[in-house]
Amino acid sequence: MRTTSGEIVETLPRSFQVHSKICMELMRILDDIMRIFPDIEDARPKCSSGIESLVYLNNSIQKAKLLLQHCSECSKLYLAVTGDTVLLRFQKAKKSLEQSLIPIQSMVPVVLAVERLVHLWALESAERDAFLANEATKKWTSSNQVLVEIACTRSSDQLFSAKKAYHVLYKKSIEEDVAHHTTGDYRKLLLPLVSSHRYEGDEVNLTIAKAEAKILHEKISKKAYNDDDLIRILATRSKAQVNATLNHYKDAFGKDINKDLKEDPKDEFLSLLRSTVKCLTRPEKYFAKIVRLSINKHGTDEGALTRVVATRAEIDLKIVADEYQRRDSVPLDRAIVKDTTGDYEKMLLALLGHNDA
Structure with missing residues (x-):
């Protein structure tokens, strides 16, 4: 042929x-x-x-x-x-180099995690929050939830102190950086959250709770997730008032608000809204989930694990650990021992309260 x-x-x-x-x-x-x-x-x-x-x-x-x-x-x-011979030799050399880099690659994140944990723990809580907030704005992505953590899990006084420290350290306000580095619906939600100074008392107004539960349900049903009233309720009401509103939401409409906000699980703005709700109402549950996601079969997210342990050690880390065990049926200290090594493991356990580890 x-x-x-x-x-x-x-x-x-x-x-x-x-x-x-x-x-x-x-x-x-x-x-x-x-x-x-x-x-x-x-x-x-x-x-x-x-x-x-x-x-x-x-x-x-x-x-x-x-x-x-x-x-x-x-x-x-x-x-x-x-041609082929050189390519083959290159591939062999590349494979050999990659294999030799594996132990180094696994060691570097741990070394950096130890340094970061020491650095965060050495800071005063207000300076630590200011540092994390500045880092979050500079490296902000739509999946970054650190700003929500700081704005919604701290008390009004703690958030105010963090904002003062931010101004001293970075010569600008956190609001300026959030406005500069975020856009669209994310900016619309995050700016009022970091600007808020909530009432910290336990008093609630049930009439307002019922009315605002109805507003939330109407807006979510219409998928108006960026609605001004929806954001105003989450950003300005006291945590006790938000809890009362969301309890009435569940009683009146038969479903937890976060389930209604899972209309599109891949929508990162909805994910941020769900995190806002969880941080305001059940912070220990939120942080337990962050820890669970940071310790998984795909490798350790040292950044997230370090942040949670360093920021919650003096506040509610024991409660977070209890929530982790309730959800995963494994003690948090055992999970840390299984997933970390060396000085990093020892420091994490020490902050968990296991100083004899």
Whole structure:
């Protein structure tokens, strides 16, 4: 069967494009000549000049065949010297390098985590929150929930102190940075959250709770998740009032608000709204989930684990640990021992209250 130029292209490496074009052109000419050569020979003239021309043509064909064979051999030699052999050696060297980097790659995050844990723990709580908030704004992504954590799990006085520390450390307000680094619905939610100064008392107004539960349900039913009233309720009401409103929401409409906010599990703004609700109403449950996600079969998220332990150690880490065990049926200290090593493990356990570990 006659070889086509298209088939030759498919068998030649892309790096030999120019060389392959020469070979293809030569093959095409040779193919054409070989195809018509029998016809020429049948009709060849009986004169000596015609015979000489055919002999010359035949010699040219033979030379073309030899040249094509030479090109093929050159291609193989070129591949052996600079192509496949070099690529194979490179792949072997790369694999060897990657294998040698595995222990280093696993060690570096742990070393950095130890340094970060020491750094965070050495800071006063207000400075620590200011540092984390500044880091969150500079590296902000729509999935970053640190600003919500700080705004919604701290008391009004703690948040106010963090904002003062932020101003001293970074010569600007946290509101300025949030406004600068966030956009759209995220800015619309986060700005009032970090600006808020909530009432900290236990008193609630049940009439307001019922009215605002209805507002929340109406807005969520219409998927108006960025509605001004919805954000106002979550950003300004006291935590006791928010709890009363959401309890009435569940009683009146038969479903927890966070389940209604899971309309689209992949929507990161809805995820931020759910985190806002959980941080305001059940912070220990929120932090237990962060810890659970940071310790999983895919590897440890040292950043999240370090942040939770460092920021909650003096507040409610024992409650977070109890919630973790209730949900996962494994003590948090055992999970940490299983998932961490060395000084990092020892420091985490010490902050958990296991100083003899």
